[in-house]
Amino acid sequence: MSLPTLSVLDLVPVRSDQCSADAVAATLALARVADELGFHRYWLAEHHNMPAVAATSPPVLIGLVAGATQRMRVGSGGVMLPNHAPLVVAEQFALLEAAFPGRIDLGLGRAPGTDQVTAFALRHGGPAEEAAEAVTRFPEYVDNVVAMMNPAGVGLSVGGRSHAVRATPVATSTPDVWLLGSSDYSARLAAQQGLPYVFAHHFAGRGTAEALEIYRSSFQPSATLAEPRTFLTVNAVVAPTAEQAQQLALPNLLMMLALRTGQPLAAQLLVEEAEGVDLPPAHRDLLAAMQRHWVIGTPEQAKARLVELAERFEVDEIMVHPVAGAHLGAQADRSPGREATLRLLI
Structure with missing residues (x-):
């Protein structure tokens, strides 16, 4: 059984026995394990104002993880572009690429990654129309980020004069740019712009085959990519x-259940705390439906499942989101279940 290339997605989870500092320390420990084991890339998400997720700033986390590891590619899964000025994103990732040449990925998403109140705060209290416009202008913003990271930069017309804008003074390489999504919108845009694309299978669970078919069938070669390039993301324990x-x-299943059913969110429970939760029958059914899209089992079962998924979706890389919880008394600055998930897959 030949496994696909394996990578890691990390949301920097915060357990009920952890503070933010513990969660970041656990992520750095997990990243070192992934690097030592030979995982190909390590991506960090962007989510805001969530009690169980400390991944609020991908560029900061990428710098920490890339500095703590030696060989893996490190990137964003992803930066939610409507939350940020394109130039700021281009500057951040051009600088990361300068510090860690050939190791940086910039995954871009269109969703806000948060609730409406926090989205309001992210745009300095600006009107809702600004957020809607940012989403509408997403294709333009993607073009701007890519162009600004180019060593030649872009020409910006202001007051009837053209001004050169570069994300960094003298770039010698640029990050790989990916489009991410959980609907067919980004699949179509990635195909149109000739960019690599990843569907959020770990979150959506459904629609993966359809989105990948749209991407592959309508792909237009670009100067940076001759053929469609994609991989699969999956939750794994x-x-x-x-x-x-x-x-x-x-x-983690209970946390996702709370998210899907509109319940108040809290730090991720420990295993013993989770086992004490009494669910109504409807929620048990939803829990069972969710985990059918996950990889949960022994090393042999998990590897067979990954091979089956790679064959079904015709990918040669799978990004594992290790979501194993922790038992009472676990070391606060480590995530033993998540580390074991990675070790047992190799």
């Missing part, structure tokens, strides 16, 4: 036994 894997998956 791997343990020595299937029963242990199910136990470790429960805290």
Whole structure:
């Protein structure tokens, strides 16, 4: 059984026994494990004002992870572009690429990655129309980010004069730019612009095959990419036994259940806390439906599932989102279940 190339997605989860500093320390430990094991890339998400997620600033986390590792590509999965000025994103990632040449990925998404109140705060209290306009202008913003990171920069017309704008003074390389999405919108845009594309299978679960078909069938070659390039993302929990894997998956499943059903969000429960939660029958059914899209089991079961997914969706790389919880008494600045998931897949 030949496994696809494996990569890692990290949301920097915060457990009920952790503070933010612990969560970041655990992520750095997990990244070192991934680097030592030979995982190909390590991406960090952007989410705001969520009690169980500390991944609020991908560029900061990318700098920390890239500095703590030696060989992996490190990137964003992704930067939510409507939240930011394109030049700021271009400057951040051009600088990261200068510091870690050949190792930086810039994944761009169109969603806000947060609730409406926090989105309001992210745009300095500006009107809702500004946020809507940023989403509408997403294709233009993507073009601007790519152009500004180019060593030649772009010409910006102001007051009837053209001014050169570069993300960094003398670039010798540029990050790889990816488009991310959980609908077919980004699939169509990535195909149109000749960019690599990733569908959020770990979050959506459905629509993956349709989005990839749209991307592949309508792809237009570009100066940077001759053929469609994509991979799959999947939530994973791997343990020595299937029963242990199910136990470790429960805290994250409950967090996703709360998100899907509009319940108040809190820090991720420990396994023992999660086992004490009493769910109504309808929620148990939803929980069962969600985990059918996850990889949960023994090393042999998980590897077979990854191979099956790679074949079904015709990809040669899978980005694993290790979502194993922790038991009471676990070291606060480590995530033993998540580290074990990576170790048991190699």
